[in-house]
Amino acid sequence: MRGxxxxxxxxxxxxxxxxxxxxxxxxxxxxxxxxxxxxxxEAGTVAPGEMEQLRKEFHLDEPxxxxxxxxxxxAVRGDLGYSYAYKKPVTELIAEQLPATIELALGALLFGLIxxxxxxxxxxxxxxxxxxxLSMAGAFLGVSMPAFWLGILLILIFSVKLRWLxxxxxxxxxAGLQVVxxxxxLDSILTGNTTALVSSLKHLVLPSVALGAGTAAMVARVLxxxxxxxxxxxxxxxxxxxxxxxxxxxxxxxxxxxLIPTVTxxxxxxxxxxxxxxxxxxxxxxxxLGRLAVRAIFSRDFPLVQGVVMVxxxxxxxxxxxxxxxxTYINPKITL
Amino acid sequence: xxxxxxxxxxWYPLALRLRIWATNAAGFLRDLAGHPIALTGGLVxxxxxxxxxxxxQIAPHDPTxxxxxxxxxxxxxxxxxMDYWLGTDAQGRDLWSRIVFGSRISLWVGFVSVxxxxxxxxxxxxxxxxxxxxxxxxxxxxxxxxxxxxYLIFAIAVMAFMGPGMTNLLLALTxxxxxxxxxxxxxxxxSEKTKEYVAAATAVGMGHLRIIVSEVxxxxxxxxxxxxxxxxGVMIVTEASLSFLGLGIQPPTPAWGSMVSEGRxxxxxxxxxxxxxxxxxxxxxxxxxxxxxxxxxxxxPRLKIE
Numbered sequence: 001m002r003g004x005x006x007x008x009x010x011x012x013x014x015x016x017x018x019x020x021x022x023x024x025x026x027x028x029x030x031x032x033x034x035x036x037x038x039x040x041x042e043a044g045t046v047a048p049g050e051m052e053q054l055r056k057e058f059h060l061d062e063p064x065x066x067x068x069x070x071x072x073x074x075a076v077r078g079d080l081g082y083s084y085a086y087k088k089p090v091t092e093l094i095a096e097q098l099p100a101t102i103e104l105a106l107g108a109l110l111f112g113l114i115x116x117x118x119x120x121x122x123x124x125x126x127x128x129x130x131x132x133x134l135s136m137a138g139a140f141l142g143v144s145m146p147a148f149w150l151g152i153l154l155i156l157i158f159s160v161k162l163r164w165l166x167x168x169x170x171x172x173x174x175a176g177l178q179v180v181x182x183x184x185x186l187d188s189i190l191t192g193n194t195t196a197l198v199s200s201l202k203h204l205v206l207p208s209v210a211l212g213a214g215t216a217a218m219v220a221r222v223l224x225x226x227x228x229x230x231x232x233x234x235x236x237x238x239x240x241x242x243x244x245x246x247x248x249x250x251x252x253x254x255x256x257x258x259l260i261p262t263v264t265x266x267x268x269x270x271x272x273x274x275x276x277x278x279x280x281x282x283x284x285x286x287x288x289l290g291r292l293a294v295r296a297i298f299s300r301d302f303p304l305v306q307g308v309v310m311v312x313x314x315x316x317x318x319x320x321x322x323x324x325x326x327x328t329y330i331n332p333k334i335t336l
Numbered sequence: 337x338x339x340x341x342x343x344x345x346x347w348y349p350l351a352l353r354l355r356i357w358a359t360n361a362a363g364f365l366r367d368l369a370g371h372p373i374a375l376t377g378g379l380v381x382x383x384x385x386x387x388x389x390x391x392x393q394i395a396p397h398d399p400t401x402x403x404x405x406x407x408x409x410x411x412x413x414x415x416x417x418m419d420y421w422l423g424t425d426a427q428g429r430d431l432w433s434r435i436v437f438g439s440r441i442s443l444w445v446g447f448v449s450v451x452x453x454x455x456x457x458x459x460x461x462x463x464x465x466x467x468x469x470x471x472x473x474x475x476x477x478x479x480x481x482x483x484x485x486x487y488l489i490f491a492i493a494v495m496a497f498m499g500p501g502m503t504n505l506l507l508a509l510t511x512x513x514x515x516x517x518x519x520x521x522x523x524x525x526x527s528e529k530t531k532e533y534v535a536a537a538t539a540v541g542m543g544h545l546r547i548i549v550s551e552v553x554x555x556x557x558x559x560x561x562x563x564x565x566x567x568x569g570v571m572i573v574t575e576a577s578l579s580f581l582g583l584g585i586q587p588p589t590p591a592w593g594s595m596v597s598e599g600r601x602x603x604x605x606x607x608x609x610x611x612x613x614x615x616x617x618x619x620x621x622x623x624x625x626x627x628x629x630x631x632x633x634x635x636x637p638r639l640k641i642e
Contacts (some may be wrong), residue, residue, distance in 0.1 A: 014478065016481060017484075019481040019484070020484050020485070023481065024493070027493065027494065027498075028498045030497065099640065140622065140625065140626065141618075141622065143625060144350055144569065144575060144618060144621040144622040144625050145618055146576055146580075146593075146614065146618070147577075148576075148580045148593075148596060148597075148614075149596055149611075149614030149615075149617065149618065152599075152600065152603065152610050153611065153614075156603055156610075156611065158605060160604050164379060191389075210480070219446065222341065271486035271487070272487075274486045274489065275486035275487055275488030275489045275492075278489065278492060278581070279489065279577050279580065283581075283600075293492070294581055295445060295494075297492070297495075297496035297581070297583070302497075305497070309485075309489060309493045312485070312486060312489045313484050313485050313489075315337060316484060316485070316486050317484050
């Protein structure tokens with residue numbers, strides 16, 4: 001039964017992605033001026049014949065609905081066009097940079113959860129204590145802080161002043177990492193390269209903190225409030241009355257039910273992490289999708305911008321799907 | 337014979353309504369006074385607004401003209417002079433004057449984009465929730481679609497395709513910004529519609545539009561106001577992020593995000609260029625969020641996060 005429901009939800013992403021593609025297409029065509037003119041104007045002198053050929057390649061000589069059809073047909077086949085700035089297919093470029101972005105997002109999520117879960121639980125158990133008040137003030141700060149500014153502060157403190165951690169990039173090239181999957185931390189473990197592991201982890205720390213701080217703050221706030229709520233429930237009182245150890249009451253009985261709203265927030269945060277990583281990748285020169293997108297924007301490389309936006313949307317939609325599926329495991333009463 | 341009829345003067349309903357508003361406002365201010373943190377937040381926001389309005393009077397220097405001989409001067413507490421008490425940037429421009437003028441962009445973009453989003457979203461949400469049918473279907477599916485884009489990425493994409501500039505910036509922020517208001521208004525409308533006062537209004541023959549505007553809207557106004565305040569902080573950070581990436585208001589007009597970005601090149605030698613404008617953003621957004629949460633506790637206790 002669950003399998004069918006999951007499949008149903010999975011199928012529901014198809015019209016959404018279709019809509020996303022149409023919207024992206026329309027935006028691209030709404031751009032003032034001829035995309036080829038704009039792109040080639042940036043690139044310098046180009047022969048008129050070459051521009052004509054580009055227009056053909058872009059199907060700009062066809063009517064709009066034919067263009068849309070061709071664009072969608074290509075997209076379904078996994079062909080997102082050709083990047084002019086990089087002279088490579090867009091899908092290839094995205095596939096190269098995606099692991100870096102996912103690695104950073106996972107790092108940030110991990111940081112966020114490691115910080116937020118203990119703080120959320122502790123603050124709820126010791127409600128209105130000094131720890132609680134300080135944590136919640138900190139969470140407020142975290143929610144309000146722009147990620148790019150936090151990133152700059154971290155660089156200033158930990159790289160410029162203390163010289164503990166590197167400023168930019170993903171790894172020292174002297175570490176001699178043999179790339180297998182594109183996830184550098186994983187690759188260093190797979191190839192047994194300790195130097196590379198240390199180097200890649202060191203590079204990952206600051207961007208993850210900059211990106212994950214907002215997530216940590218949000219999750220801590222929501223977890224605290226839902227824990228406070230569930231600690232008041234009858235089943236918690238019953239568990240205590242039965243003589244269940246307090247740690248067990250908190251961690252098993254209360255936490256399990258407090259997790260439902262928390263998972264929702266984590267799901268929303270996936271979107272925030274994806275969006276924020278465009279900024280954080282820029283701050284730390286992290287060679288991921290976000291930086292690729294920003295570069296593509298400035299070189300007016302529209303097929304690349306288009307492709308990256310679609311990949312982001314797809315990731316976001318799939319992440320939300322994953323959260324919905326996760327729900328059914330946490331609370332079997334919820335059906336998709 | 338003349339029939340005597342006591343007629344209510346034309347201004348009476350208006351006066352009555354004004355009086356209710358005044359009572360409500362007074363009650364709200366009393367509640368706010370009992371909420372010192374929210375009050376502080378509100379006052380800080382007011383200070384920023386005043387700073388933006390009176391920027392030409394407050395700023396001691398021209399924010400766009402620098403003295404190259406005095407570039408990268410530190411703030412006064414780090415050995416700088418009172419002339420440029422927050423220091424100068426790489427072009428010798430006064431950082432304080434630029435921060436003061438930068439507040440204009442942030443606040444203007446924030447307020448206008450939230451206002452447009454709220455008006456469009458609430459209007460469409462009310463209509464969809466009240467009439468349901470095809471309109472509701474279309475709008476709800478469209479809002480689902482927009483939700484498939486992470487907010488910032490959407491704004492970045494719009495700016496990328498349309499190019500920089502104030503109009504495009506507002507468009508980028510509101511194109512998706514209305515969705516939250518739409519969902520709120522639609523949901524509230526669905527539940528309000530089942531209540532008796534709406535049935536009563538229908539029974540006395542009020543038109544649909546009048547029921548929406550003068551009966552239901554005042555009842556959902558509080559929730560809209562709370563959401564608007566909380567969205568204001570998000571919009572300001574989004575604007576700052578866009579301008580950090582170089583996609584916002586273009587230089588030499590001072591915007592906080594681009595100021596932070598410009599200062600990155602001098603991080604090792606002149607920390608103040610990048611960090612101080614960022615601090616201005618943080619304080620403003622923090623104040624807005626604190627005020628917004630206080631507002632929610634006061635106006636809409638249902639939504640309170642404990």
